[in-house]
Amino acid sequence: MIEETAITKNLVCKTPAFRLLPLGFCAGCHYGIIFRLIDEVLEEMELKGITVCIGGGGCSAMGAMAMDVDAFGGPHGPGTAIASALKRVCPDNFIFAIQGDGEQGAIGLGSFVAAAVRGENITIITMNNACYGMTGGQLAPTTPLGMVTPTTPEGRDQEMAGFPFHGPELVAPLRGVAYAARGTVHTPANRQRSKKMVKTAFQKQLQRLGFAVVEFICACPTNWRLSPVDCARYIEEKMIPEFPLGEFKNVEKNEG
Amino acid sequence: MEKIDKGFRVIFAGLGGHGALVFGELLTEAVARRYNYASFVPNYAPSMRGGESESIVVASNEEIDSPASFEAEAVVATSPSAFRLAEKRVSPGGILIVDDSIICEKAERKDIKVFYIPARKIASEEGNPLISNFILMGAYLEATKTLPVEIVEETLESTSKGTSRERLLSANKRALHEGIRLIANYSQQPL
Amino acid sequence: MTERILHTGNDTVARAAISAGCKHYFAYPITPQSEIAHYMARELPKIGGCFLQSEGEYAAAYMLLGAALSGERVMTSTSSPGLALMQEPLSMMVTAEIPAVVVETQRLGPGTGTGGQQGQTDYRFVTRGVYGGLHYPVLAPYSVSEIFEFVQLAFHIADKYRILTMVLTDFVLGRMTEYLELKTFDFGPLPEKDWALKGKAHKGGRSNFLFTVTGMMLDITGFFQGQQEKSKRIIDSETRWETYKTEDADFLIVSYGYSARMSKGAVNTARAQGIKAGLFRPITLWPFPREALQQEALKAGKVLVVEDSPGELVEDVELAVQGRVPVHFLGIQARHIARAEGLILPERILQEVRELL
Incomplete structure (x- = not known):
């Protein structure tokens, strides 16, 4: 499938069956870890044959491009609307959308909340890297207060740009939502917790319980201008206090 | 547009709530029972209520080229603001029916036949101003003889069945005949 | 003899779509064509289809895109300001070669207030409206009978060329009532939809990735060469007039x-x-x-x-x-x-x- 290199030769676990390798992510970016994690869950749950993945714009689009499942990629923001319709037309397929934080909290906020309100039986994976990674690290809805970005040169100020956006917490109270959680992959333990979250979220769709969303806090070393190790520290010290980890909702069975 | 022998055109020019659309729908259904072709173009102001509201119905045994036109052989007018225009839209020798309980002006043209019918007033006295368009329909049928009233009554029965209009059926039919009576007795009335 | 019924233009749009095998419809209400949505909301559940009222036209067109990924026949309908909101998704569908049908009941000018009124002020918009340098076919009926035929033809053209296809009507045509002959149409054979996304198990384990023109595309000039050739095929075979x-x-x-x-x-x-x-x-x-x-x-x-x-x-x-x-x-x-x-x-x-x- 892919050429063996010094890196691939020494891997402790097998390379995922990606359509596109190597992934074009920056060094230290967490996206690759997360996409691999999702790929593992799809594999373990034997969902790949019936899966359609809807990718967004920006860096998160590469996940849809890479995973060896049917996928559509490109539009920035409306992934939940696309996934909603496809799931309704093909209820026996497994449909999930990958969204950036800007897609979910800004340009696609309407579609995200509307799909949650309708209780669409789809799964959303959100990539929260606190900025617009591909366009140059500008202010995202999830940028922490004080963080310097090209469009908040003095740091995010609530007077000007409001407070950080919390997607899972926002939709958790809605009756159509079956699962809402947030994880990270910046430590092995967190990676394992987050994998369980993805598994649980996918389960909700198979059980037809409604809308499920898992947000990942991800490092963006390039735009944060930090080393990968310092990124992990930033996540501990700045991101997690703002964006608490854990499950905000977990509906076990249909309310009827 | 000029083929009276092959069919006819009628315009109802009213205001929202005067029943122009029901007039048009009902007449079109009735026309379809008699002619090879029927068309109905409603034309009304943006909102659901109020504003100018117009219906153009065409009956023909040939394919209808234009389902709307400026002129028609008969015009029913209930809108004061559109009255002067409505008068102009009657073809020479045609018929203008005016609800003079709404429109105070009088027609100026001498080459058309004009009937003044206080439809709205009569309908209100009957306790239901909403049936005024049926009085005007009866008047139109009697003045133009374009369709026998039975066809319209049959259509009304079949289209009302199972709808909220069903309980108004007898009132609507009475209104049709009231309109017919008003025109039948019209020549005896002083102008 | 073919059955003849009295029908409004808008109801005919919906009826024709269902006759063409379209079971899924996504839309947001807008005058003067909401009757299409009313019809679909009433009829599609009866045939196991999906009617979904979206959170706006932008989402409706993206839902159209999403549903069309399945390879099913899908439709949306709207009027001028709504079409403006749909231009991004519709452009994307043209570029990504995702076929579907859009019915536009054009009305006068932008904004509200003229809602429900006639006008033909979208000609340039629908014939040159997409970004990305490409075109989509636009069929313009002038009678209720033609609406019935052209909506069905639009589905055929869409599937034949893998292209978004539009039917353009207006207030007068949408709201008018006239006789409709319930003819059946045979427009000819259609290619297999091997591009559809229904899970790779459907295609012997081969996964499909559909996308638009992106920085990841390796042969941009080749892509446009293909699109230009497709346009030429459409021009040569589908140009219609009376x-x-x-x-x-x-x-x-x-x-x-x-x-x-x-x-x-x-x-x-x-x-x-x-x-x-x-x-x-x-x-x-x-x-x-x-x-x-x-x-x-x-x-x-x-x-x-x-x-x-x-x-x-x-x-x-x-x-x-x-x-x-x-x-x-x-x-x-x-x-x-x-x-x-x-x-x-x-x-x-x-x-x-x-x-x-």
Whole structure:
């Protein structure tokens, strides 16, 4: 499938069956870890044959491009609307959308909340890297207060740009939502917790319980201008206090 | 547009709530029972209520080229603001029916036949101003003889069945005949 | 004999879509075509289809895209301001070659307030509206019967060429009632939808990735080469028009949609008065029947474009005749009243013809 290199030769676990390798992510970016994690869950749950993945714009689009499942990629923001319709037309397929934080909290906020309100039986994976990674690290809805970005040169100020956006917490109270959680992959333990979250979220769709969303806090070393190790520290010290980890909702069975 | 022998055109020019659309729908259904072709173009102001509201119905045994036109052989007018225009839209020798309980002006043209019918007033006295368009329909049928009233009554029965209009059926039919009576007795009335 | 029923244009859109095998419809209410949604909401659940009222037109068109990924026949409908909101998803569908049908019941101008009123001010918008340098076919019916046929034809063209296809109507056509013949149509064979996303298990384990033009695309020029060839195939095979009494005409009216219907009456009255007028009606607005129009225009020697707008179709007509015949224009100022309820009526068209003789 892919050429063996010094890196691939020494891997402790097998390379995922990606359509596109190597992934074009920056060094230290967490996206690759997360996409691999999702790929593992799809594999373990034997969902790949019936899966359609809807990718967004920006860096998160590469996940849809890479995973060896049917996928559509490109539009920035409306992934939940696309996934909603496809799931309704093909209820026996497994449909999930990958969204950036800007897609979910800004340009696609309407579609995200509307799909949650309708209780669409789809799964959303959100990539929260606190900025617009591909366009140059500008202010995202999830940028922490004080963080310097090209469009908040003095740091995010609530007077000007409001407070950080919390997607899972926002939709958790809605009756159509079956699962809402947030994880990270910046430590092995967190990676394992987050994998369980993805598994649980996918389960909700198979059980037809409604809308499920898992947000990942991800490092963006390039735009944060930090080393990968310092990124992990930033996540501990700045991101997690703002964006608490854990499950905000977990509906076990249909309310009827 | 000029083929009276092959069919006819009628315009109802009213205001929202005067029943122009029901007039048009009902007449079109009735026309379809008699002619090879029927068309109905409603034309009304943006909102659901109020504003100018117009219906153009065409009956023909040939394919209808234009389902709307400026002129028609008969015009029913209930809108004061559109009255002067409505008068102009009657073809020479045609018929203008005016609800003079709404429109105070009088027609100026001498080459058309004009009937003044206080439809709205009569309908209100009957306790239901909403049936005024049926009085005007009866008047139109009697003045133009374009369709026998039975066809319209049959259509009304079949289209009302199972709808909220069903309980108004007898009132609507009475209104049709009231309109017919008003025109039948019209020549005896002083102008 | 084929069954004939009285039907409104809007109801006919919905009925035709269902006849074409479309079971899924996504839309947001907007006057003057919400009746299509009412019909679909009532009928689609009965046939196991999906009706979904979206959170806006932008989302409706993205839902259309999402549902179309399955390879099923899907449709949305809207009116002018709604179509403006749909342009991004629709452009993406054209580029990503995801077929579906959009019905646009055009109304006058942008914004609210004119809602529900007639007008033909979207010609340029629908024929040149997408970004990305590509086109989609636009069919313009002028009667309820044609709406029935063209909506079904639109699904066929969409599937045949893997392209978004539009049917353009207007307030008058959408709201008018007339006889409809419930004919069945056979437009010919269609290719397999091997591109559809239904899970790779459907395709023997081979996964599909559909996308738009992106930085990841390795052969941009090749992509456009393919698209240009596809456009040419559509132009060669799908360009449609109709002529009415043009054989001996020395005056040619060019019009589409409701104003073509009014022009037809004008042609007949003109003929009755000894004026040899004829009507040329483009049925596909893209591809535009340039050559056919040029021939008819040269034959007649005089052209009058009638459209309820400040002048949009007239641009394509001028391009087609290439200055070889004078092109006159009768537009929105020719309405019988200046208000929103104004229409360009046959008598006014005839008057213009007489003045230009």
